Amino acid sequence: MGQVAVLFRLMPTGVEVDVPGMATAVRAAVPQGVVIRGTQVKDIAFGLRALLVSAVMPDEGGILERVEQALAKVPHVESVEVMEEGLL
Secondary structure (H helix, E strand, O other), X not given: OOEEEEEEEEEEOOOOOOHHHHHXXXXXXXXXXOEEEEEEEEEEEOOEEEEEEEEEEEOXXXXXXXXXXXXXXXXXXXXXEEEEEEEO
């Protein structure tokens, strides 16, 4: 079974959210077997910033949806979007 690399973009609920602080919660929220390779804060517009999360996970059915659901439950996350996905 292979590995899948995924880049997620997490949008916060507002400009007042501590986006770098969300990274700690993200690492604790992902299901077992998923490795967070890195996070980056990206300016979007008008003071709004997004959190980019790079993750590696097993290539198994349903794992991507489970990770998306787990990330959506992180406090102050409004939306989760898959930006890139590829096999390793």
